[in-house]
Amino acid sequence: MDVLAPTKTFPSLVDSNFRLQVPHNSNAIHFTTSSLPKRSSRSKLSSPSTPTLSTHSNGHPSLSSANLSGDAAGNEVLRRLVRNGELDSALRLLESIFLRGTDPPDIIPCTSLIRGLCRSGRTAAARRVLDIIETSGASPDVITYNVMISGYCKSGETDEALNLLHRMSVPPDVVTYNTIFQSLCERGKLDKAFEVLDHMLHRACAPDVFTYTILIEATCKESGVGHAMKLLDEMHAKGCAPDVVTYNVVINGICKEGRLDDAIKFLNNMPSYGCNPNVITHNIILRSMCSTGRWMDAENLLSDMVSKGCNPSVVTFNILINFLCRKGLIGRAMDILEKMPEHGCTPNSLSYNPLLHSLCKDKKIDRAIEYLDIMVSRGCYPDIVTYNTLLTALCKDGKVDVAVELLSQLSSRGCRPVLISYNAVIDGLSKVGKTDEALGLFKEMEGKGLKADTITYSSLVAGLSREGRVEEAMNMVLELQGLHIRPTAIIYNSVILGLCKARETDRAIDFYAYMVSRGCMPTESTYMILIEGLVHEGFGDEAVDLLGELYSRGVVKKTSMQNVVARM
DNA sequence: ATAGGGTTAG
Known part of the structure; x- marks a missing residue:
């Protein structure tokens, strides 16, 4: 016991100074902490770009014929521009001619313009169109308002939608209200929805089946x-x-x-x-x-x-296929898939994906690929989930290079890789000691605007730790704080494991303390890793004491305890 | 306005 240098953090551990640290459940045991490297606090939040109006009114060729100040000819040009999808030109025309003109713009193309702008997420520009209509003396009809309100709802601006509802120059109709109900309900704002329902009843607008169904x-x-x-x-x-x-x-x-x-x-x-x-x-x-x-x-x-006489649909079959695959009954699932055409249903990717997944899980990748070919030959193209399943299977099968290759081909195959695609391959690379290559993919992914999540970091941190690059691993964990990602026990465990393997069990204990201080509940693995670390550094007795304590608290299973003791 | 949403980390 005295072999332990007093300056180290071990003594308080073996003195069984155990104290519950985390109030709720607590399997956390208190070790003395020593300070950890200062964590950098970076906050690189890019503010979301707000839609802006294009205000430049420099001559557009199609405007030259309409210099008559907001008359019939102007409306004709407006209609043509909107029909051709030239939204920005249409907007400029409105700004330059109708805003100060004597004749109001035709509200039908204006409504289409609002719809088009909303579809591309430009609600502020769409609202500008509505404002121009109003100031030019024309009166928007209920459809114009409904299109604008629906645009606000789709982009999540429910408050704007409600404001507009209250200041409409024509009475709202049931569609106006239903659009708003839908949006409020999707966002869990049921109280607000019922307030709006009162408003609706006061204004003598009768709810319909849609209204009630939504509510x-x-x-x-x-x-x-x-x-x-x-x-x-x-x-x-x-x-x-x-x-x-x-x-x-x-x-x-x-x-x-x-x-x-x-x-x-x-x-x-x-x-x-x-x-x-x-x-x-x-x-x-x-x-x-x-x-x-x-x-x-x-x-x-x-x-x-x-x-x-109620014919099953593709969904009916997909439900069954999914269920059978989960139960491991691949053969029956295939039978069902093959029988779908007899019922007038064409299997889609959701029919094939569970089958491919089951085959991969059973390590029958060749059969999965055969099935993939069948799927394609029948005109059903793989989707991103299909590819993700294959990427994972390839990595698990030791064909990480093939996975990397496939990942790079996804775009040309008409499928944009998503976070999960990268995560699968990053994990595969990290597991075979190619963490640098994994880090390269991580960069590539971020370059494409995909934000890494806890799983991405979990793989990278584990990869770094396994390669003995514990400092880098630790720094990565510390950086997560500035990124609004809470490290999981899995992430902490891999660093702790890395430190123990490097014979730095004292630092591992510090990191454990840090984990607890960050509110992360240790798992059985956390303790087992630390105990193994103690054993490796020759503190067998202390390890046994700790193990006994943890076992009596139900944190460690009996079998795990026996395993450790057996190896000593 | 209703059903399937599958795929990634120790």
């Missing part, structure tokens, strides 16, 4: 089916009949609450409500049956729907 769906998610049912009653009372979609939304809610049998009853009662279930109704129930392992029920439901 019922959101209510199922936020407050449960029980509350949603009240809305369904209210809907009935107001003389608005629910349709299949309304019922499907409710059935989906019931399934999500784990009440599959109630959902089935609802399905069976639907005809008595005057509404027949459709494929989607069945698919919702089918999915729920599969995910709860009720395979026989699923098979029966499938034959039920066929006998009722």
Whole structure:
């Protein structure tokens, strides 16, 4: 015990000065900390670019014929520009002619212009068009407003949408409100949606099936089916009949609450409500049956729907294929896929991907590639998930170079690599000791505007640690703070492992303390790595004490403990 | 306005 230099951090460890550090659960044990390298605090947040108006009004050829100051000829040019998709020229024309002209612009091309600008995310420019219409003395109609409001909603500017709703120069219609409901509900702002509903009723605008369906769906998610049912009653009372979609939304809610049998009853009662279930109704129930392992029920439901004349869709089959693949029943999944055309369905990439994934998981990459060829020969092109599956399989099969090659070809194959594609290959490279090459890909990825996540860093940090480049690994972990990425236990563990392997168990313990101070819960591996480290440096007794303590706390499993002892 | 969303890290 006295071999331990007093300056080191070990003593407090072996003196069993154990103290719970993390309040909630706590398997964290307290080691004395010593200071860690100062972490750099970089904040490189680029501010999102705001749409700006192009204000330059220097002569555009197509404007020359329209120097008559906002008259019929001007509108003709405006229509042509909008029709040809020359949005910026149309905008300039509006600014230069109609803003001060005597005749107002035609609101129909203006509405198209607003729609076009919104589609490319330029809501500020679109709003400018609306403002020009208003100041030029023309009055936008409800459609113009609806297009603008929908543009705001799609770009997430719900507050702007609401402001515009309140200052429209014509009464909003049910479409205006439904657009806003949809957007508020998607963002979980259900309270606000109900406020708007009050507003709608005050203005004597009657809600329709869409209105209620949107609200019922959101209510199922936020407050449960029980509350949603009240809305369904209210809907009935107001003389608005629910349709299949309304019922499907409710059935989906019931399934999500784990009440599959109630959902089935609802399905069976639907005809008595005057509404027949459709494929989607069945698919919702089918999915729920599969995910709860009720395979026989699923098979029966499938034959039920066929006998009722409700034809299965691609989704129906994909649900079944997915389920079978998860259960490892690849053969049956393939049979189903092959039978799809008999039911008038063409398999898509979502049909093939689970099969490819299962084959890869079973290390049958050659068969997966054969199947890929079949898929392509049938006109179904691989998507990014297909490629990601292959990239992962290649890496796991020791063909990292092939994976690198494939990754570089993705764009020319019509598939843009995504974060997961890079993560798969970066991980593959890191695992075979080619961390520098992995770092190169990481740079390339960032150059393409893809932001690395915790998994990317997890692979890189582990790669660096394995190569003995622990300093770099540690610095990378410290840098994550400025990037709003919380390192996981996996990341900390790999650094701790790297330090232990380098016979720097004291620093490993410091890093452990740092991990705990950052609020990251250690795992069983964390402790096992540290214990192995202690053993390697000749502190077997201390390791055993610690192990006993951890075992008595239930942090370490008995088998893990026996394994360590057996190796000593 | 409803169903499939699969693929990556110790």
